[in-house]
Amino acid sequence: MLNKPQAYLTKVFIQIFLRNKQYIIFSLILPLLILGIVGLNDGDTDPIDIGLVNNSESNLSQELIEQLTSNKLFNVIQDSEDKLRTDLINGDLMIMLIIPKGMNIDEDNIDIKLLVDKSQTQFIQTMEPILNQSLLSIERKITGNIPMFELVVEDIKSRTLTYIDFLLPGIMAFMLMNLSIAGSGFNVVEFRRRGILKRLFVTPIKPIDFVIAIVLARMVIVLGQLSIIFSFALFILDANMVGNIFNLYFVIVLGVLMFLTLGFSLGSLAKTQESVGVMATIFIYPQLVLSGVFFPLESLPVFIQPFAEILPLTLVADAMRSIANDGLQLVDVYLNFIGIAIWIVIGMLVSTKLFVWKEVAG
Amino acid sequence: MSIIKANNLVKTYQDSTDSNKYIKAVDGVSLSINAGEIYGILGPNGAGKTTTLEMLEGLKDIDEGTALINSINVSINPYQVKQVIGVQLQANEYFDNMSLYELLNLFSALYSLSNDPMELLNKVNLGDKANAKANELSGGQKQRFSIACALVNNPLVLFLDEPTTGLDPQAKRSLWDLVLDLNKIGMTIVLTTHNMEEAQILCQRIAIMDYGKIIAEDTPQNLILQYAPDKQREVISGNMEDVFIALTGHGLRD
Numbered sequence: 001m002l003n004k005p006q007a008y009l010t011k012v013f014i015q016i017f018l019r020n021k022q023y024i025i026f027s028l029i030l031p032l033l034i035l036g037i038v039g040l041n042d043g044d045t046d047p048i049d050i051g052l053v054n055n056s057e058s059n060l061s062q063e064l065i066e067q068l069t070s071n072k073l074f075n076v077i078q079d080s081e082d083k084l085r086t087d088l089i090n091g092d093l094m095i096m097l098i099i100p101k102g103m104n105i106d107e108d109n110i111d112i113k114l115l116v117d118k119s120q121t122q123f124i125q126t127m128e129p130i131l132n133q134s135l136l137s138i139e140r141k142i143t144g145n146i147p148m149f150e151l152v153v154e155d156i157k158s159r160t161l162t163y164i165d166f167l168l169p170g171i172m173a174f175m176l177m178n179l180s181i182a183g184s185g186f187n188v189v190e191f192r193r194r195g196i197l198k199r200l201f202v203t204p205i206k207p208i209d210f211v212i213a214i215v216l217a218r219m220v221i222v223l224g225q226l227s228i229i230f231s232f233a234l235f236i237l238d239a240n241m242v243g244n245i246f247n248l249y250f251v252i253v254l255g256v257l258m259f260l261t262l263g264f265s266l267g268s269l270a271k272t273q274e275s276v277g278v279m280a281t282i283f284i285y286p287q288l289v290l291s292g293v294f295f296p297l298e299s300l301p302v303f304i305q306p307f308a309e310i311l312p313l314t315l316v317a318d319a320m321r322s323i324a325n326d327g328l329q330l331v332d333v334y335l336n337f338i339g340i341a342i343w344i345v346i347g348m349l350v351s352t353k354l355f356v357w358k359e360v361a362g
Numbered sequence: 363m364s365i366i367k368a369n370n371l372v373k374t375y376q377d378s379t380d381s382n383k384y385i386k387a388v389d390g391v392s393l394s395i396n397a398g399e400i401y402g403i404l405g406p407n408g409a410g411k412t413t414t415l416e417m418l419e420g421l422k423d424i425d426e427g428t429a430l431i432n433s434i435n436v437s438i439n440p441y442q443v444k445q446v447i448g449v450q451l452q453a454n455e456y457f458d459n460m461s462l463y464e465l466l467n468l469f470s471a472l473y474s475l476s477n478d479p480m481e482l483l484n485k486v487n488l489g490d491k492a493n494a495k496a497n498e499l500s501g502g503q504k505q506r507f508s509i510a511c512a513l514v515n516n517p518l519v520l521f522l523d524e525p526t527t528g529l530d531p532q533a534k535r536s537l538w539d540l541v542l543d544l545n546k547i548g549m550t551i552v553l554t555t556h557n558m559e560e561a562q563i564l565c566q567r568i569a570i571m572d573y574g575k576i577i578a579e580d581t582p583q584n585l586i587l588q589y590a591p592d593k594q595r596e597v598i599s600g601n602m603e604d605v606f607i608a609l610t611g612h613g614l615r616d
Contacts (some may be wrong), residue, residue, distance in 0.1 A: 008471035012457065012464075019459040195453030199511075202419065202451065203472040338479040 005205045006212050013217030017183075023178075024030060024225075027179060031171050031229050039164045039237030047075040048127075051084035051096030051115075060142070061099045067134050068097075088115055095127055161325060165240045168233045169248075169291035169324045172226050173317035176252060177259050177287070181280055183218040184263030189276045215260055222256050223249070243323035247330050251323065255316035258340050261347025262312060268354035289312040290320075315339040365432055365519060365550050366395040366418065373413050373427035373574075387575035390427070395567075397518075400541065400551045402565035410574040412452065415521050418552075419449050432518055445473065445565045448512030448520045452527075454504055456496040462507055463492040466514060473515045486510040486540060487614075494513040502533025502614065507514070509540060520544065522553040526560055532614050538564060 002010070019025070050068065054061055069076045077084070077093070087093040114131065116124050126335060139338040191197045200210065233239040241248075266283060268277035290300065291313035300308055308314055319336040324329040330337075371391045377383035388410040395401045403411045407586060408474050416422040418429050420440030429436040436443050456465050466479035483489050486506040491499065505525055512520055522541070526534045527611040534557075541564055545551055555561055561583045578585060 003466075004474040005472045008468060012460070012468050015464075016457055016459055017417040034409065195451060196455055196457065197457070198421065199451060199454070200472065201421065202449040202512075203469060204441040205472050206441070 001317050002212070002216075003209070005203075006209045006216075009205070009209065009213035010216045010220075011091065013213055014220055017217070017221050026046060026097050027175070027197045027225060028228060031175050032232060033145050035164065035171060035229070035233050035239075037232065038167055039239065039353065048073060048095070049072045049093055050076055051087060051093045052076050052078045053081045053084060053098045054078060055101040056099050057329055060138075063138055063141070064099065064135070067138055071130075071134065073130065085115070087115065091117070094123060097131075105237060116290065161240070164233065164237055165325055166296075166321070167294065168230075168239050169320035170291075170317045172229060172252070173291075173313060174288065174293050175229065175256065176226060176255050176316065177313050178221055178284065179222045180218060180259030181263040181266065181284065183221065183269070184214060184260045185265075185267035185276055185280060186263075186273075187214065188264060188267035189270055193273055211264075215257070218260055219253065219256055221279075226252060241324050242327035244327075244329075247323045248320060249317045250330060251333075251336075254337065254340050255320075258312055258347065260317070261344050263347075263353060264351035265347050265354070288313050290314070291317050293317050310339060312340070312343050315343070363397055364394045365397040366393060366430070366552070368393040368414075368418065368427065370427035371414065371417055371424060371429060373410070373422065374425050386574050388417065388428040391571070391574070391576055392427075393569065393576075395550065395552060397550050398545070398548055400545050400563040400565050402568040403552070403554045404556070404561055404568055405554075405571035406436060409571040411571055412474065412523055414571070415523055415552070419447060419489075419521055421445055421449075431505055439608060445515065446518045448515060448517035450508045450512045450520070450525060451523045452523045453574070454496075454508040458497070459495065461493045461495060462488065462499075462510075465496060466510060469511050469514045476514060477514055482510045482513055487536070500533070502529050502536065505529065505533070506539055506540065509537075513544075517549070519550045519552065522551065524554055524556065526555065526557060534560070536614055583599070589615060 004270075013270050035066070039255075052065065052068070065076065065078075068074050081098065084093060084096045088096050094117065096115045098115065100111060100113070102110070112135070112154065114128075116127075118124075137147075139145075188197070191200075197210075234241060262283070266279050267276060270279050288294075290304065290308040291297075292300075293313065297305060297308055297314070297318075309318075315336045319333040319340075322333050323330075369392050371388050371393075372386060373388040375385050375387055377385055391410070391414055393414075394402075403414065405411050413422060417424045418431065418436060419441050420436050424437050431443050432446050434442045434446070441560055457468075460468070462483060463479045466477070466482055470477045470479075480489060480492060483492055488503060488507055488510065491503065491507075496504065496507065509520075509522070509525070514523075525541070526537055529537065538560065541551060541553070553564070565582060567579065567581055568585060569576045570585075571577065578589070580588070
């Protein structure tokens with residue numbers, strides 16, 4: 001059980017955090033925004049505006065227009081040629097099609113004009129085959145040819161995993177890291193610099209009392225913040241959670257412990273507020289790219305993958321993703337737990353070795 | 363009866379420029395301070411005053427020598443010593459976003475006690491500031507508040523490290539009154555200061571430190587008789603500060 005100083009200090013640390021409204025809002029707003037943008041856009045890509053001038057009145061042209069309109073990729077805007085040309089020049093349109101007057105079956109070769117902005121080369125390269133495909137299928141229908149090949153896309157995993165489902169565990173792991181590092185490394189250096197630590201240790205509390213209070217308070221804070229993000233994703237954005245929620249929170253608790261000990265190490269290495277900022281940046285940003293939070297690890301260069309796999313954030317994000325997305329059990333991610341345990345030991349060794357409590361005066 | 367007994371205290375630091383060189387910040391300091399006394403340690407900056415206090419308070423390790431407070435050995439039982447002392451540090455910053463009332467509750471809890479913060483605040487004349495934040499206080503109010511924090515455990519010995527540095531005359535006088543009041547109820551007070559007048563008015567005995575050593579120790583009266591006998595005759599019964607106070611009044615300007 002906690003003794004009175006430990007319990008009271010824990011309460012005070014939580015209180016201080018809760019009163020810092022600005023920090024709470026800023027630490028929530030970025031994950032909410034990222035998830036919100038991804039989540040609201042999920043499933044459907046924005047249709048491309050395509051200008052269409054129909055100079056023909058044949059069934060053929062009607063069929064082409066129907067074909068294009070029914071394609072989810074396009075948003076067909078029919079108007080006069082002059083109007084659409086102006087839009088194209090102004091950049092309001094990326095592409096426009098002109099169906100010539102004489103478009104009907106009797107004609108041998110019909111030229112359909114495609115007006116584009118050449119600076120958008122990449123876009124055009126993507127669009128051309130799609131348009132060609134549409135024209136081809138109309139042609140087939142008319143000529144009565146049966147297509148030889150058909151491409152059927154099928155998800156090998158029997159559930160629908162969207163990008164937000166992939167992103168959510170990673171974002172939560174990233175938040176967990178930031179909040180934990182800020183709560184231990186930054187706090188300790190700040191308290192030391194301002195003489196607050198020294199003032200605390202004038203009283204008969206022991207360093208372990210202080211550490212317990214910081215760890216407990218941060219645990220409560222991080223679990224609270226993550227639960228807000230998690231509920232937002234589940235209930236508002238309809239993200240999917242396949243695995244067991246208790247398993248997920250078990251990984252979160254371990255992750256917080258790991259990043260708190262690593263944060264204490266950073267705080268012990270850095271003597272000033274400036275240097276702890278720089279060190280935290282060096283610690284956080286490479287992991288943002290290398291931990292597979294936003295992109296699968298497999299997209300990284302091969303030589304860097306073994307290194308990326310043992311990063312603290314990778315271990316946590318991967319374990320969380322395996323549970324949330326693949327429904328794995330805790331025993332299935334035991335390798336991650338071994339990695340996390342090793343980091344906790346490293347963090348404890350470094351911080352107890354380097355942090356001299358008698359010199360909290362700085 | 364002495365409540366603080368220090369014998370040959372030594373604190374050695376490694377030279378920051380030459381790691382083979384060592385500097386003795388405190389070099390064989392012995393003290394015997396009586397219960398109920400106000401004891402002053404004077405000395406220029408870097409003389410070792412603060413280091414001596416911090417060794418007595420259990421904040422810094424004692425490299426050589428022994429220190430007993432209320433017969434408890436500081437090196438062996440630092441946490442027991444901390445139970446019976448109150449400390450005001452030179453730097454007095456506190457957690458942000460917490461009121462004086464809440465901070466005093468916190469400090470009480472760190473001793474596993476629960477005190478009435480209002481009683482402590484009234485004692486140091488800050489009763490109307492209970493809901494203020496520490497960083498909203500003036501210099502004098504901050505010093506008085508940090509004394510209130512040092513009183514939460516009703517200590518036998520109160521250590522004050524340069525309590526009046528940077529205060530205006532009104533705030534200084536008010537703090538002196540507070541120190542004298544606390545002493546009246548039996549508290550032993552050990553303070554460091556640069557202010558000669560402060561030492562003369564408050565302290566029953568004074569030690570003068572330089573280069574880590576105590577170079578003189580006696581009552582203010584005897585020190586003056588011994589080291590500045592001519593000066594004493596020239597002293598008129600008041601001084602400029604008395605004039606300033608007489609003209610600007612005793613009212614606090616906080």
